[in-house]
Amino acid sequence: MSDLTHLTISQARTKLRAKEITATEITEAYLQAIERANPTLNAYVVVTDDKARDMAKASDAKLAKGEGGTLEGIPLGIKDLFGTEGIHTQACSHVLDGFKPHYESTVTANLWADGAVMLGKLNMDEFAMGSSNETSHYGPVVNPWRRSRLDTVVMPTTHQGDGGFVSAGGTRTARTLDNAQLVPGGSSGGSASAVSALLCAGATATDTGGSIRQPAAFTGTVGIKPTYGRCSRWGIVAFASSLDQAGPIARDVRDAAILLKSMASVDPRDTTSVDRPVPDYEAAIGKPIKGMKVGIPKEYRVDGMPDEIEALWQKGIAWLKDAGAEIVDISLPHTKYALPAYYIVAPAEASSNLARYDGVRYGLRVPGKDIVDMYEKTRATGFGREVKRRIMIGTYVLSAGYYDAYYLQAQKVRNLIKRDFENAFAAGVDVLLTPATPSAAFGIADEDMAADPVKMYLNDIFTVTVNMAGLPGIAVPAGLDAKGLPLGLQLIGRPFDEETLFQTAHVIEQAAGTFQPEKWW
């Protein structure tokens, strides 16, 4: 039965339709896998087993009649940021203790309408603020990948019988797994860990500065942040409204295309939802990229970037060239300002969005001597350190006298970042290729990162530009580093041209293969 967890969504879909397997069987296989793995990996904060079984049963009834949607019977994990009716929805924050919404987010409603089965809610950085999944109220998520050491093992010399025959000693290499626990990235760390460890067939995630693509790169999975406006934000706990976008994390490019097709929609309840039909992303997979113009932005070669990341990038360039793409060097001169501009825009919007957590309408309330004292105590107790830090920054940059100097300046710089991309696209570039992250996964409780918040923020240096410009970006695994950890490449496309991203990412996937961690948990 546990073999069923090895099926990709596209494989499971075929077997479910052919009635070779049932939705109940595959759901039970995942529930068992979660039960065994979750005490170690901490990817799920809630497992909705009864609901999963009910949904699977309903899917089986449809499948038996030859009916059902595009995701009928496919078990998924849902990031805790998505509002799910009657089910734990806390953005992994203490301040939302006990919150169970009376509504369903548009994205998850779309998935259920297409027949998907909910396994549970996935761990994440508190309010999606973090790059390591260590800011969660529910504790860190563990990356199923571990560093390993390549050892040369000298084969023992064996004597056989009286004849004194001696086998050739010789050597072989063996990988030894290191015990150190690594982060899965963040903020969608639970989604990435669960997909990589086969604890769901695919997962929802969200990306404000890199929260889909960075964890995907750290876990050898595929993650796409679509164009701002492609997925409805309705019913998703808000972090930075002008940057937040939902997207999937999946095992391969095709599965990501299948999931995004279902998640994306035109939604009158989100005024930023863009009024254009959702294309069949899967149809773009396998189309040749001959003649496609791939831009290589020189500003993504940053100081202190490991040689392995540069080598991976060159490998990606070679793969696309071999497939017939034309490689052009381009410049995006405002790249280095994206991260500082982000750390004004995102905290400013967050401080405003998180003003609603005051102990009155939902979640935690800590009593005080008067109402202001209650607000202050509730928020001091309910928010974690990183969230408070960002609310403070946001409150400061929006406070009287500073709005123009900080927020307005950042929004103008943001326009320049967007123009850099527009100039590249106007010059005929179809897609950009960059590394996804400046390093592989790092250790849980990394001392350097804990001591300096800016150091942690630098994780998003290659992904945050894409949010600032509102463009679509996909992270696709491209290889392993010397320690055996996955590394990813990122492709950036024109607005609403997710199809080109799937098409090109598939070429990289064909060349690089897919990656699975060795099971130790």
Place this chain on the structure above:
Amino acid sequence: MSVDLQTVKRVARLARIAVSEEDAERMTGELNAILGFVEQLNEVDVSGVEPMTSVIPMEMKKRPDVVTDGSKAADIVANAPATEENFFLVPKVVE
């Protein structure tokens, strides 16, 4: 620009987050590290540049000004820490 301990306490008050003396001191250092990092934006010439408002040019969606939702008072107060007859209960505000 950098912040001092007094500014941090004032901002915490604006943000309605209670901070201890120790918290405020730690936050002063952290906030200054972040503000130092974002300082580099000042070197960008933004004269004549409009602030960004949308990814692709689009008009704000409008809908007829009619009631499309509502009559869900019980749902709305369902998650509140303290309620009475579909009202949120808070400590006394007006003497």
